[in-house]
Amino acid sequence: MKIKILEKGENEITFSVDGISVEMANALRRIMISEIPIMAIEDVYFKDNNSALFDEVIAHRLGLIPLKFPPGVFEFRDTCKVCGGKGCPSCQVIFTLEKEGPCTVYSGDLKSNNEEVKPLYDNMPIVKLEEGQKISLEAVAILGIGRTHIKYKAAISSYKNYPVIKIDTKKCDNCGACVSVCPKDVFEKGSNKPKIKNLEACNLCNACVEACGDKKAIEVKGEEDKFIFKVETVSGLPPEEIVLQACDILEKKVKDLQKEL
Numbered sequence: 001m002k003i004k005i006l007e008k009g010e011n012e013i014t015f016s017v018d019g020i021s022v023e024m025a026n027a028l029r030r031i032m033i034s035e036i037p038i039m040a041i042e043d044v045y046f047k048d049n050n051s052a053l054f055d056e057v058i059a060h061r062l063g064l065i066p067l068k069f070p071p072g073v074f075e076f077r078d079t080c081k082v083c084g085g086k087g088c089p090s091c092q093v094i095f096t097l098e099k100e101g102p103c104t105v106y107s108g109d110l111k112s113n114n115e116e117v118k119p120l121y122d123n124m125p126i127v128k129l130e131e132g133q134k135i136s137l138e139a140v141a142i143l144g145i146g147r148t149h150i151k152y153k154a155a156i157s158s159y160k161n162y163p164v165i166k167i168d169t170k171k172c173d174n175c176g177a178c179v180s181v182c183p184k185d186v187f188e189k190g191s192n193k194p195k196i197k198n199l200e201a202c203n204l205c206n207a208c209v210e211a212c213g214d215k216k217a218i219e220v221k222g223e224e225d226k227f228i229f230k231v232e233t234v235s236g237l238p239p240e241e242i243v244l245q246a247c248d249i250l251e252k253k254v255k256d257l258q259k260e261l
């Protein structure tokens with residue numbers, strides 16, 4: 001298996017993997033979007049709330065605030081070996097929120113009892129308080145996975161087959177139709193045939209093949225065992241951490257299956 005990083009940013013990573021089956025590519029994609037442990041607010045206990053929003057609406061908004069947390073440190077609360085599921089510092093983090101109007105309450109107003117766990121962004125509005133309005137609550141964040149609730153989703157992950165584009169110089173009359181029709185700017189005009197300048201951007205849409213028409217000078221297909229993955233984090237975990245954890249989870253699943261056989 002060969003892996004090559006094509007692009008890496010703070011929130012996104014694009015890489016190619018050569019030598020895996022489509023089933024394995026899909027297993028990795030599914031784990032990335034639904035099985036990576038993510039911390040989010042699960043329980044909210046209101047002491048006071050005379051704002052314009054119901055408790056349930058505020059609790060829902062709090063749940064959707066992405067949290068920054070250290071990976072591999074916390075246990076799932078349900079299976080926590082320390083507390084047996086009651087809730088303890090090994091499996092949960094408690095936030096408090098106390099604000100009086102007039103003001104807008106932001107995610108950054110949440111005070112955590114663990115300095116390593118905090119909202120990823122401080123500027124997410126939660127509720128607007130008018131003069132005399134007050135909110136006071138305690139919120140408990142725990143680990144969960146995207147399969148149980150969208151608030152625990154780690155990433156948006158997709159893959160495509162690695163593109164292969166062949167241009168037959170004998171059939172190509174260099175009309176430029178493929179250059180202008182391509183939505184991904186894959187080609188540039190050459191002296192006797194179009195040049196491929198950005199192969200990995202190709203999304204296999206076949207618009208160039210259709211534009212070429214009866215000349216049939218272009219052939220586009222995807223490699224069957226080579227893929228380009230794009231992973232965008234929507235959580236407090238960096239994208240490369242999500243990929244690494246997905247590989248570990250897949251490996252563990254395979255080992256568990258081997259034990260059963």
Ligand code: SF4
Pocket residue numbers: 165181182183184185186187201202203204205206207208209220
């Ligand atoms: S298949 Fe689509 S994206 Fe790929 S080169 Fe042709 S027109 Fe461009």
Ligand SMILES: [Zn+2]
Pocket residue numbers: 075077080081082083084085086087088089090091092
């Ligand atoms: Zn615990």
